[in-house]
Amino acid sequence: MDTDAVVSFDHVSPEDSHEVHVLAVDDSLVDRKVIERLLKISACKVTAVDSGIRALQFLGLDEQRRTSESEGFVPSLKVDLIITDYCMPEMTGYELLKKIKESSMFREIPVVIMSSENVLPRIDRCLEEGAEDFIVKPVKLSDVKRLKGYMTTTREVKVGSHDRGSGVVDDVGVEIEINNKRKLVEEEEEETSDMSSSSSPPSVSTLSSSPSVSSPSSSPTSSPIRRLKMSSSSSSSSD
């Protein structure tokens, strides 16, 4: 039986590059155990931490190591996805999201927010800040299965082009990246928007003005009231 360790992680050897590594952040021990198991059973390596601060420490983004980026610091374990609870003491999931998106080294990592509350302004804010997805708790296996989609394709894009920040990505890469962006838009809007591949969020905020959550027929997941619907096929602008 695990101790009440605030950090638990699996040993990842450099050769295990094909297995995705998820950094899970949640102050609730019960939720950490559940998300950890959900991820492990979905063939992910997991590092579970109990706060945003610890998450930043793990990434090497904490206050003391701020210079780590300029010194070419490479975290020992590559992170393919960050999943974080929204409501946490000291640093909320939203604040953590912002810090990650502000970092040139880590902004490409997809960040998913979990919350027990389905508050649309909260969801909007997170998406605008660059969150990949927003999951209403309790988290289920079907949610994690969906997340795997982000991670796999993100890695593929990474392999194709090193510097995504500059927006220079091959067509296939852009297509994949776009397919995995979650948007609060009508399907028609997705089709007409151009395939710009910058990583800035302004386009998301203009498109997310509609308070209603659309449910494209292509999405196989649960009801629109609980979940955002994913545009799984059509092209849409990336943020």
Place this chain on the structure above:
Amino acid sequence: MLGFGADLLWADMNRLLAFLFHQGVLDEQFLQLQQLQDEASPNFVSEVVNIYFHESEKLLNNLRGLLMEKELSDYKKIGIHLNQFMGSSSSIGAKRVTNICVAFRAATDQSNRAGCLRALEMLEHEYCYLKNKLHELFQIEQQRALVAGVRYPVQNQ
């Protein structure tokens, strides 16, 4: 005959589970937890639930302490504890407990002390019931595992 015993216990377990679902004590999230249990993690559900019990008792004590204060209660702090309790309860599929937390939180939002006290009593009662039922469930499961684990190569009786 032991194989027969294991079957009876299995039926007991399912009957209890069905009852708990029917009563709304548990919801499908509990089933989700069961799906996460396998040979690699054979005690997952009881492990998580025991963590839940441990945390819940602390939270309930905190809530009672805060509401019993002679001075005006710190509703914000109560709300924080409640959110935690609500979150973990919903994560294990404890539906009735979660629902009472929602009502409790509404009373907190209105700084309604009497309402909060009533909600706390209901919460304690409901939590107690849940704990007893889940203990019962785990006991049956343990018995079944014990019984099923004894092998009789040939039934000579």
